[in-house]
Amino acid sequence: MIKIITESKDRVSDEVIEYLLAKGVSFKRINSDIFSSFSETISKADYVNGEIIWHRRAFRRLNPSEIQKYPFIYNLLDEEDVVNKFIEKKNCFKNTIYYGGYVEESQHNKLYDLYLANKFGLKVPSTLITNVKSELKAFKQIHNKIITKPIKDLIRFRSENYIYSSPGTFLIEEKHFNLLEEHFAISIFQEYIEKDIEIRVFYFDGFFFSMAIFSQNDEKTKIDFRNYNFEKQNRFIPFKLDKVIKKKIKKFLKYKKINTCSIDLILTPENEFVFLEINPQGQFGWLSKNCNYFIEKFIAQKLIFDNERISK
Incomplete structure (x- = not known):
């Protein structure tokens, strides 16, 4: 059985499914933004069965939407998170082919990725993580041209009439130093690398x-x-x-x-x-379209091939 965990408005998932439908292949789609019922028994009678899972986006919504307005929702979301991670780890342990996932996305650490990439021989920008103005000044003196960007995600918040967003990646200039106290919110800074x-x-x-x-x-x-x-x-x-x-x-x-x-x-x-x-769950539809790679067809064919192989 092929299972696809995604979002209801994810276009590339729609296109992969169109290829599956064209080939008459059965599948189950689980939309993460729509509540789904779930039951799991852990016992000695648990058995190993083969599945093909493509975890394209987000995670399974296991709390009914009515609960979202409860004052203790964050506690329930923490418990939902634990169950989602259990589902994925259990499926990866079983006789299951699992592409993508929620665990790596939820605990994704771009700083650790830079560290690891460097250890595996990939060139990375010289990077400073600091909350100290004097350290930042010393870093800029070494590299002259430096940038900053979010450590994890852009900051967004909504007022009555507007949606505000942080600026993303930008160059650090002298005027920015004048706005900083000696200690500030922990931030990331990198040498600016000229690009071709x-x-x-x-x-x-x-x-x-x-x-x-x-x-x-x-x-x-x-x-x-x-x-x-x-x-x-x-x-x-x-x-x-x-x-x-x-x-x-x-x-x-x-x-x-x-x-x-x-x-x-x-x-x-x-x-x-x-x-x-x-x-880990990055978009690729625009890459596929601009370069005529037909990645959606490639993924569908891969899921079909694996499903046929594991069913034998």
Whole structure:
């Protein structure tokens, strides 16, 4: 049986399912944003059965929506989190082929990823994590041009009429130092690395789908292509990753026990690859469309192949 854990509005999941329907393959879709009933018995009678699970997005919603308004909801969400992690770990232990997952996404640590990537031979930007102004000044004196960005996610909050969001990646200038006390909120800072192109990679079970992003042609996206210019899109083309860099990434992901994710890299004017980050449940639909990779079809075929193999 093929199971797909995703969100009701996830377009790439829809397209993968369209291929499954076209081939007449049975599957079960679990939308994480819709409540689903769940029961599990742990006993000596537990048996091993084969399943193919693609955990595309988020996690299973196990608390009824009515509970969301309760004052103690955060305690219940913590318990829901434990059950979701149990489901995934149990399925990975059984005779199950499991792509993606919730555990790595929920505890994803970009700082540790930088540390590990460096240990596996990938070049990473010199990075400072600090809450001390004097340390930051010393770091800037060494690297001259430095950037900051969220350690985890963008900060967003809603008022009555507006939605506010933090600016993403930006250069640190002298004016920013004037706004800081000697101690401030813990933050991340990195040396700014000149880019020839930015590279977005989608990885699935040993296969790489890579795209070059010509972000340097636009002042708005020059620091980071995710500072999108919606009026004038960057140019995207397919890109073939070097065998050496692919080998290093595979070792890194194998150590982390990740079999699918999105990866951000830089290619410098000196033709060096620099690792920036991975996103365990990162988007890939735009990469697939811009480069005509038909990743959705590839995933569907992989799920079908594995399902037939495990059913024999």
